[in-house]
Amino acid sequence: MSAESRLSNAFSKPHPALVCFVTAGDGDTAANLDALVEGGADVIELGMPFTDPMADGPAIQAANLRSLGAGTTTADVLRIARKFRERHPEVPLVLMGYANPMIRRGPEWFANAAKEAGADGVICVDIPPEEDDALGPALRERSIAPIRLATPTTDAKRLPQVLEGSSGFLYYVAVAGITGMQQAAIESIEANVSRIKQSTDIPVAVGFGVRTPEQAAEIAEVADGVVVGSALVELVGEHGEKAPEKLREYTASLAKAVHSAAKASA
Amino acid sequence: MASNPNTYRNQPDERGHFGDYGGRYVAETLMPLILDLEREYRAAQADPEFQREFDDLLEHYVGRPSPLYFAERLTEALGGAQVWFKRDELNHTGAHKINNCIGQILLARRMGKTRIIAETGAGQHGVATATVCARFGLPCVIYMGAEDVKRQSPNVFRMKLLGAEVVPVTSGGATLKDAMNEGLRDWVANVHDTFYIIGTAAGPHPYPELVRDFQSVIGREARQQMQDRIGRLPDLLVAAIGGGSNALGLFHPFLDDPEVKMLGVEAAGHGLDGDEHAASLLGGVPGVLHGNKTYLLQDEDGQITEGHSISAGLDYPGIGPEHAWLKEMERVEYTAVTDEEALEAFQLLCRTEGIIPALEPSHAIAAVAKIAKDMPKDSVILANLCGRGDKDIFTVAERLGVEM
Numbered sequence: 001m002s003a004e005s006r007l008s009n010a011f012s013k014p015h016p017a018l019v020c021f022v023t024a025g026d027g028d029t030a031a032n033l034d035a036l037v038e039g040g041a042d043v044i045e046l047g048m049p050f051t052d053p054m055a056d057g058p059a060i061q062a063a064n065l066r067s068l069g070a071g072t073t074t075a076d077v078l079r080i081a082r083k084f085r086e087r088h089p090e091v092p093l094v095l096m097g098y099a100n101p102m103i104r105r106g107p108e109w110f111a112n113a114a115k116e117a118g119a120d121g122v123i124c125v126d127i128p129p130e131e132d133d134a135l136g137p138a139l140r141e142r143s144i145a146p147i148r149l150a151t152p153t154t155d156a157k158r159l160p161q162v163l164e165g166s167s168g169f170l171y172y173v174a175v176a177g178i179t180g181m182q183q184a185a186i187e188s189i190e191a192n193v194s195r196i197k198q199s200t201d202i203p204v205a206v207g208f209g210v211r212t213p214e215q216a217a218e219i220a221e222v223a224d225g226v227v228v229g230s231a232l233v234e235l236v237g238e239h240g241e242k243a244p245e246k247l248r249e250y251t252a253s254l255a256k257a258v259h260s261a262a263k264a265s266a
Numbered sequence: 267m268a269s270n271p272n273t274y275r276n277q278p279d280e281r282g283h284f285g286d287y288g289g290r291y292v293a294e295t296l297m298p299l300i301l302d303l304e305r306e307y308r309a310a311q312a313d314p315e316f317q318r319e320f321d322d323l324l325e326h327y328v329g330r331p332s333p334l335y336f337a338e339r340l341t342e343a344l345g346g347a348q349v350w351f352k353r354d355e356l357n358h359t360g361a362h363k364i365n366n367c368i369g370q371i372l373l374a375r376r377m378g379k380t381r382i383i384a385e386t387g388a389g390q391h392g393v394a395t396a397t398v399c400a401r402f403g404l405p406c407v408i409y410m411g412a413e414d415v416k417r418q419s420p421n422v423f424r425m426k427l428l429g430a431e432v433v434p435v436t437s438g439g440a441t442l443k444d445a446m447n448e449g450l451r452d453w454v455a456n457v458h459d460t461f462y463i464i465g466t467a468a469g470p471h472p473y474p475e476l477v478r479d480f481q482s483v484i485g486r487e488a489r490q491q492m493q494d495r496i497g498r499l500p501d502l503l504v505a506a507i508g509g510g511s512n513a514l515g516l517f518h519p520f521l522d523d524p525e526v527k528m529l530g531v532e533a534a535g536h537g538l539d540g541d542e543h544a545a546s547l548l549g550g551v552p553g554v555l556h557g558n559k560t561y562l563l564q565d566e567d568g569q570i571t572e573g574h575s576i577s578a579g580l581d582y583p584g585i586g587p588e589h590a591w592l593k594e595m596e597r598v599e600y601t602a603v604t605d606e607e608a609l610e611a612f613q614l615l616c617r618t619e620g621i622i623p624a625l626e627p628s629h630a631i632a633a634v635a636k637i638a639k640d641m642p643k644d645s646v647i648l649a650n651l652c653g654r655g656d657k658d659i660f661t662v663a664e665r666l667g668v669e670m
Contacts, residue, residue, distance in 0.1 A: 100562070130289075154294055154298065178451045
């Protein structure tokens, strides 16, 4: 199955999509990823560890440091992705991380490596549209979706620039802040998502500050997808080798909440 | 690579790029903010009242112009070129950092921001930021690596006296880069009311440009003072480089004077052949960190490595993007000196001139000491004495084996 169809299939289901994030190299990542799929995740976001995760809160910062402390390399991250693709030929996989590890050997190198590893999309936190003249095109050329972020500070004037050249889905960052902290008011999420959807047909997934099935259900009512990261990463940090079982359970509770929400009108 | 441009003083371009370097590599949340900052900065540049207020505060609050001083006994001791110092260590708060803080707090006020944050390494920028916040009655949070909090306790106390909240940062290596990460996290979460006063000529555009512009008062004064005192420009400018703001401040007004050579001095720590140094230009490769593309200390996977220097103000794993460009254009030459050499230069200046320099400019002095003797006696070196050493006496005592 092609990268584009895996992602579009995930967002064409009769229910909103659950997007689950863990950091590569933190614990037994293969087992953790399998648990997310078994629990009902529709899209997997695999975090590429970085020494300086500026957009992340304490939970994901700690996961990055655990992973790097265990000696995780870029080659390891790509190997984890490739093995996942072999085990799960139909589940979309998105690589998420920061610019420097992605461009260290050149954007072309990274786009090739991501393609070979079976990635369907790439989220680069710190390459805004203004600086995206190398990585974005390299990804698009290989049919990998460059997934951009929109935030509460992305005003109407800026939004077209963010949407230009992005595909797969748009990641709406619900709070002006870092990952894993406070949750935004549902009214503000709803207003912003509907504003964005007036400008694009790309599905909109909402993340940052989404921790519980209740929050996820609420957001699933107004968006095409819900992203959960810090709450899952904390389980990995807390339970180590026993994490897969906990992840499966928690993901199932999130999936149940998200999947039973009414599909937002497109 | 270095085809001579007509001028070296027209960078960055409208996207904030110095050649391939610089730019705006930030999370989307911050993009509208830095675009806004750029608009406000352009408006301020065109506003004579802004310039007047800046100049007035520099004169009456900071104590500018700082003196230009001929170091006669040091010159004799070195036995070569005349050594002159731009005495920015005599500024209020004891370093060049205050020049930039005055400019940025005036911008913050212009933008209606009511809360100030900053990162600091050695604590000089933190003290300067806390100082201007006290002066203008704005609350102030300073992020400082927990390691640096230990190394620089006098400056931590100064900041607290000035009313700032000092937040020790324990993530990563707990030094300057981690403090900057935490500053950026705070800013992202408080974009509506907070102004981030970045302390060096790095970060996302327009910071490298505006920090350079505010610090260029150093070079503008020095250029005029040299003309007045000796009727010509110096042959060589020398300045220490961490992020590079004092060096750019001195160099920039001279960049189009082809007869003036320039030398930037990085911290070689325990030596460039090992891992324990902070020489991003000489020992790093280009990458993206903290909002800009520049030379970084990093491994083959793009993970940032910790810089080391005896000077807490120099152990940053990056460098202002304009220096990366000036290096590639070969307009400025870069070298590095070790902890040991800086310590010797520190003591040399104390004994020959009765000036206790900070460990940062001690690196510049060490480079001067190496090259002055091979230059003719009628040649002139101008080095930036960008900070005083009161804050460093404990570090120096420890290295010299003295109990205090």
